[in-house]
Amino acid sequence: MVSNIWIAAADNQRQIVEHYIDSNEFTPNSKDPNGYTPIHAAASYGHINLLQYLIDKGGDINIQDNEGDTPLHHVEDVKTAKYLIENLHADYKIKNNDGLTAQQYIEDDDDFPEVAEYLKTLAHDKPVSSEETTKANEFLESLPQPGNVDGHQIRYTLENDAASGQDENLSPEELEERRKKIQAILESENPEEALRDLVKNAVHEGLIQYQQDQTTEEDQPMIFEALNRLLPLAIQQGAQDYTLEELNAMTIIQRLQIRDWRLELFTLGFIVIFALIFKAGDLYNKSKVTSFLSGVSEVVNKNFYQFGVSPNQLYVKDNAESYTSYATGRLNIASVKFNFSLVPRQNIFLWILESSFAFFTGNVVAPEDKVDIVITPSGHYDNFISAIVSKLGMNDARKFNYFLSLCKTSDSPNLPESFVYMSEANEFQEKTTTNELKNSLTLQIANVVKFIAFTDQPVEKPESLREFIPQRKVIISVKITSNKNELKQISTILDAVFNLVDRLVDSAITFRPEALKKVVKTREVEIDKLKKIQEESKKEALAEEQAKLKREERDRLRNMSREEQIKAEKKAAERRQKKMQKKQRIKM
Incomplete structure (x- = not known):
């Protein structure tokens, strides 16, 4: 058995600690010759469960050793420090024999800065200092201390400035208070040091007042200059040629006739044109969404009980360039979501700006009319990534879709020449390309269909481990079209993908363990x-x-x-x- 309870507490040997305490040989507050307790040892090594046990057995979380250190003085990690303060209610303000709190003690050692920083956030005693205050302090600190310096006697005294006249603005009560303050300084043990502090405070107040005065003086000319520039604009070109008597003699119509309305007419015309463009762009975007959904409604209604966000509403408008539709009511598919993203035709300036950014930078997607059809299965199947991608925009598809960046690219005779495979293993692409899906793809449809992807990983690159949790879905990204032949081909592709999801969920399509091991390995590397x-x-x-x-x-x-x-x-x-x-x- 360990020789004493302090070593057992340091090594987290709880059974031995419990034996010593249950036998009444030691208590949680038992001290060694240096005043060190089992609580100090457990706190120093971060044994939280043992700490809780010792406190439950009557231990004092604020107990001090011979040097006045509490267990909090010896904590080496933030987790333990938080537990002591938040759960065990340790007092972080207790000082040791050197007059140091736990935060000051740990900060001086410079071994665990993160613990010191955490304790510092609890103290809330850090003074707020401005740049002017810092400069004033540096100036005053540079002043010599009172006493003999190089044979010269240094003293600080108060002298009255008769020219200032500031005392005349003070009330009798304020004058009496100032007199008492000076009297207290003169009667103190070190009047010159107290006087030096008084000078420091006066300098601080003077700097603040000076800054406020400078700001006011700088603002006034700027205001007057702006008014002088705007004043001529307020005087109408037509009215300034007439005297006040002549203007009073005119009728309202005559006054309107002499006024120059060109600026107002230009402004009004610009607003009207902008509003018309906005409305026209908004209606055009709406018509494209309606046309697309109408073109695929037959296949969606055939496969799902409900098509639309509600029985009487086919889609919801998020804004002028974003629409959403929804389908549900199928055994192996929980939902199908249509996410429309359109060109901002309602705002021509935004359209030009986004297009310019996309042209000059490679990290911005150029605005285009597209819809991402996201199919969420309701059943379970193996995690994998496999996609059929159009060669037109293949690089952008990989760049802006994280899950495609995990795949390798390969051509195949199973696909038209305008498409390629992107998958984690050849087995995935071969088994997910059913005859029905293969026959629905043509050489020309690559102009419309961007990719058809089976994935369990997100579109955006994960920034936390939680985002790596698999979420199986099928994403079909296509350009919004109103061409009937293209809509018919898209409907055929949707029908084939719906049936393919059924086969995956029903385990009609399975994969070899060797292929699935590659998937696991890829995920582990990314994590x-x-x-x-x-x-x-x-x-x-x-x-x-x-x-x-x-x-x-x-x-x-x-x-x-x-x-x-x-x-x-x-x-x-x-x-x-x-x-x-x-x-x-x-x-x-």
């Missing part, structure tokens, strides 16, 4: 990549935080005198030595 990126981000953030803390420490030491720097370095070295000795005692 490892994401984990590596997340770890690198955490390391960069931690390194940046450590560098920030070191810069702050250097700035703090730079503002100290030589004697204060030596004293601070000596204290830090003593704390590190004490900490190492405690850990060595635990492992003995």
